[in-house]
Amino acid sequence: MTAPDAPLSGLRVVEVSAFVAAPLGGMTLAQLGADVIRIDPIGGNIDLRRWPLAPGGTSLYWTGLNKAKRSVALALDRPEGREIARALICAPGEDAGFLLTNLPASGWMSHAALSAHRTDLIMLRLIGNPDGSGAVDYTVNAAVGFPDATGRGGEPVNHVLPAWDIAAGLLLSTGLLAAERVRRRTGRGQEVVLSLADVALASAANLGYLADVRVNGAVRPPMGNELYGAFGRDFPTADGRRVMLVAISNRQWRAIGKVTGLAERLAMIGPMLDVDLGDEGGRFAARHAIAAVLAPWFAARPLAEVARLFEGSGILWGPYQDFGQLVREDPRASAANPMFAEIEQPGVGRVLAPAVPLAFLGTPRPDPRPAPRLGEHSDAVLAELLGLSGEAIGRLHDSGIVAGAEAP
Amino acid sequence: MTAPDAPLSGLRVVEVSAFVAAPLGGMTLAQLGADVIRIDPIGGNIDLRRWPLAPGGTSLYWTGLNKAKRSVALALDRPEGREIARALICAPGEDAGFLLTNLPASGWMSHAALSAHRTDLIMLRLIGNPDGSGAVDYTVNAAVGFPDATGRGGEPVNHVLPAWDIAAGLLLSTGLLAAERVRRRTGRGQEVVLSLADVALASAANLGYLADVRVNGAVRPPMGNELYGAFGRDFPTADGRRVMLVAISNRQWRAIGKVTGLAERLAMIGPMLDVDLGDEGGRFAARHAIAAVLAPWFAARPLAEVARLFEGSGILWGPYQDFGQLVREDPRASAANPMFAEIEQPGVGRVLAPAVPLAFLGTPRPDPRPAPRLGEHSDAVLAELLGLSGEAIGRLHDSGIVAGAEAP
Numbered sequence: 001m002t003a004p005d006a007p008l009s010g011l012r013v014v015e016v017s018a019f020v021a022a023p024l025g026g027m028t029l030a031q032l033g034a035d036v037i038r039i040d041p042i043g044g045n046i047d048l049r050r051w052p053l054a055p056g057g058t059s060l061y062w063t064g065l066n067k068a069k070r071s072v073a074l075a076l077d078r079p080e081g082r083e084i085a086r087a088l089i090c091a092p093g094e095d096a097g098f099l100l101t102n103l104p105a106s107g108w109m110s111h112a113a114l115s116a117h118r119t120d121l122i123m124l125r126l127i128g129n130p131d132g133s134g135a136v137d138y139t140v141n142a143a144v145g146f147p148d149a150t151g152r153g154g155e156p157v158n159h160v161l162p163a164w165d166i167a168a169g170l171l172l173s174t175g176l177l178a179a180e181r182v183r184r185r186t187g188r189g190q191e192v193v194l195s196l197a198d199v200a201l202a203s204a205a206n207l208g209y210l211a212d213v214r215v216n217g218a219v220r221p222p223m224g225n226e227l228y229g230a231f232g233r234d235f236p237t238a239d240g241r242r243v244m245l246v247a248i249s250n251r252q253w254r255a256i257g258k259v260t261g262l263a264e265r266l267a268m269i270g271p272m273l274d275v276d277l278g279d280e281g282g283r284f285a286a287r288h289a290i291a292a293v294l295a296p297w298f299a300a301r302p303l304a305e306v307a308r309l310f311e312g313s314g315i316l317w318g319p320y321q322d323f324g325q326l327v328r329e330d331p332r333a334s335a336a337n338p339m340f341a342e343i344e345q346p347g348v349g350r351v352l353a354p355a356v357p358l359a360f361l362g363t364p365r366p367d368p369r370p371a372p373r374l375g376e377h378s379d380a381v382l383a384e385l386l387g388l389s390g391e392a393i394g395r396l397h398d399s400g401i402v403a404g405a406e407a408p
Numbered sequence: 409m410t411a412p413d414a415p416l417s418g419l420r421v422v423e424v425s426a427f428v429a430a431p432l433g434g435m436t437l438a439q440l441g442a443d444v445i446r447i448d449p450i451g452g453n454i455d456l457r458r459w460p461l462a463p464g465g466t467s468l469y470w471t472g473l474n475k476a477k478r479s480v481a482l483a484l485d486r487p488e489g490r491e492i493a494r495a496l497i498c499a500p501g502e503d504a505g506f507l508l509t510n511l512p513a514s515g516w517m518s519h520a521a522l523s524a525h526r527t528d529l530i531m532l533r534l535i536g537n538p539d540g541s542g543a544v545d546y547t548v549n550a551a552v553g554f555p556d557a558t559g560r561g562g563e564p565v566n567h568v569l570p571a572w573d574i575a576a577g578l579l580l581s582t583g584l585l586a587a588e589r590v591r592r593r594t595g596r597g598q599e600v601v602l603s604l605a606d607v608a609l610a611s612a613a614n615l616g617y618l619a620d621v622r623v624n625g626a627v628r629p630p631m632g633n634e635l636y637g638a639f640g641r642d643f644p645t646a647d648g649r650r651v652m653l654v655a656i657s658n659r660q661w662r663a664i665g666k667v668t669g670l671a672e673r674l675a676m677i678g679p680m681l682d683v684d685l686g687d688e689g690g691r692f693a694a695r696h697a698i699a700a701v702l703a704p705w706f707a708a709r710p711l712a713e714v715a716r717l718f719e720g721s722g723i724l725w726g727p728y729q730d731f732g733q734l735v736r737e738d739p740r741a742s743a744a745n746p747m748f749a750e751i752e753q754p755g756v757g758r759v760l761a762p763a764v765p766l767a768f769l770g771t772p773r774p775d776p777r778p779a780p781r782l783g784e785h786s787d788a789v790l791a792e793l794l795g796l797s798g799e800a801i802g803r804l805h806d807s808g809i810v811a812g813a814e815a816p
Binding site: 340 | 416428432436457460463467468471472473475519547548549550554557558564565566569571575576578581583588589590596600601609611615616619620623624626633637642650651652657688724725727730731732733741745747748758761764766768
């Protein structure tokens with residue numbers, strides 16, 4: 001089921017999941033070449049119909065997050081269905097015996113119960129809070145301080161990107177490969193647990209936000225679209241568009257003065273405010289004066305002219321684009337970008353699908369593959385992993401334990 | 409230098425990096441037990457003094473993102489310094505020969521040049537745009553649509569969390585372990601390239617935002633702090649605090665009605681608006697009416713009372729907390745959380761440091777270790793990896809090729 005020379009070809013992972021984080025972790029492994037088998041209850045898990053939907057009702061969200069996997073649909077509410085799931089999770093194979101889940105892993109799906117059937121099972125389990133209580137990206141995000149530091153103040157602003165889910169998903173893929181390395185060296189499987197809240201808390205701490213409170217008593221305030229600690233902000237253009245301009249290095253800073261022709265005026269700011277504009281912190285301190293000098297330049301030019309002047313200049317900048325402008329105007333979001341390919345997604349039609357962003361130059365970049373229809377691979381996986389005959393599989397269908405391809 | 413039973417103990421990675429993404433990728437590996445040696449120019453790279461700073465000038469950002477690594481400071485602008493760096497990167501060892509970088513990898517640091525000295529070198533390289541042109545989190549974010557979908561509209565709102573850097577860093581750690589698996593099986597090293605813009609573009613596509621434009625012609629609008637496609641939003645409380653409330657499952661939805669005592673009133677919304685409140689999409693359609701019923705309940709109660717009533721109820725919620733409230737009020741951001749430990753960070757003092765969020769239950773969770781002082785391990789690493797004598801190392805110091813511990 002996987003390209004033979006893909007980085008993770010040969011690896012087989014079972015995923016029992018929903019929503020973003022665990023599915024993204026599994027998809028990352030699948031797009032790197034692992035055979036990732038997502039097991040769902042017949043009829044689909046709670047995320048099967050999440051918005052946005054295609055006109056026919058297929059979820060663009062579900063199909064986006066489950067590309068390149070195989071799908072098996074089982075009656076997980078019945079003992080026979082759970083027994084098949086367990087057999088798939090614990091099926092033999094040196095490169096198998098991996099379970100990735102964000103569902104409550106109790107009873108038959110606990111590590112203790114499963115490892116009785118495969119002692120070297122590696123199980124990656126995403127939970128909400130470190131104590132196991134429920135939390136999702138939205139509630140975690142509210143608690144870790146970022147919404148209060150976003151926007152112009154007055155009220156907190158939630159992020160729209162489920163950033164913690166994405167980070168958690170990628171930590172799950174890292175963790176699975178690290179646990180695989182342990183098993184290869186020692187023979188030992190293990191359970192690896194990841195708390196979504198911990199992902200957010202660790203990030204806030206790693207970036208210095210928590211230490212800033214503890215050491216300096218400082219709480220980072222919201223600053224609109226300005227960078228903290230360096231010069232950077234947005235500027236409207238003459239045609240109602242907007243660009244993000246950033247100067248981190250002195251080279252980038254000098255390029256701004258040179259290309260806009262405003263170097264001399266910008267240089268007046270140093271003595272005027274008694275700051276060193278050759279230093280990130282000085283430019284941050286002088287950011288309002290810098291913006292005052294630059295703003296009329298942007299306001300006098302349409303985006304296309306800014307783009308033409310900045311091209312190849314060493315200036316660090318980018319246009320703001322809504323999702324529509326991104327799709328219509330940016331060649332990076334098209335098949336001209338080697339990461340993307342146009343594929344046929346069952347239930348949706350032609351979509352622009354990304355591969356995993358990692359490009360392994362030692363092997364050809366595998367084209368992205370569509371998400372499965374729910375249950376599409378039930379029969380093939382049962383035959384392949386459990387050695388069940390067509391007749392036995394037919395009986396499982398008849399008794400409602402297994403379901404085949406439904407619309408995704 | 410690493411705990412002998414940590415998941416990645418034995419692995420040795422050289423990092424030549426700056427800022428967030430590559431350092432986070434390296435730190436993830438280091439906190440999983442790898443020996444990660446960060447090489448910097450003498451005097452430090454461009455990120456050494458990034459804000460926020462401790463009172464003595466040590467960067468809380470740099471120390472946060474480089475925990476558990478070893479630091480070597482070399483005169484990378486001189487041939488002798490570059491030769492030592494190359495020798496460290498290409499030093500022998502079955503579990504060595506890894507380079508992680510986000511710096512321009514040309515000349516001596518190109519994969520071609522380095523792999524002449526170690527043919528099985530694995531090199532992970534972060535770039536900005538897929539064509540190699542410059543891009544940073546801020547400029548990428550502006551382009552991929554999220555700021556235009558954040559806040560209440562009128563103007564785009566940048567995220568404050570460098571979400572793309574974080575995702576890229578975690579993809580680098582996944583990619584390095586995947587490339588290690590390839591090398592173990594085939595003997596082949598390779599270069600793996602990751603574009604920061606591709607990370608963001610893939611995420612926008614994976615979550616269905618791009619397909620929504622292509623398939624439905626729909627551009628996700630900003631919706632303040634409301635969820636899309638389900639019920640969830642923020643509510644102010646009587647004491648000027650605010651909570652995020654989410655109902656994704658029907659069980660969570662019913663719990664809200666039960667605990668607030670407003671189930672009957674909420675049930676009136678279904679017939680009133682002709683929507684099915686037993687469905688996520690129906691609750692999204694009715695979100696303003698739902699909020700109108702719930703808002704007075706929150707407005708009449710202080711946060712502490714809401715917390716007491718919601719505790720253990722099955723309601724999915726969380727308080728908004730700024731970074732100060734998070735540090736002062738939330739036990740998850742304290743040493744009571746097994747992920748955190750109080751450590752002594754040179755140049756800073758006592759800080760609350762997180763381990764990697766992944767908890768490997770098969771091994772004791774290693775305590776977080778501080779970031780090095782710049783150049784702290786120059787002598788030890790040169791002796792250990794290159795077999796240089798104390799005398800030879802002394803000469804390198806004298807000629808300014810190597811520097812020892814400076815303040816971090």
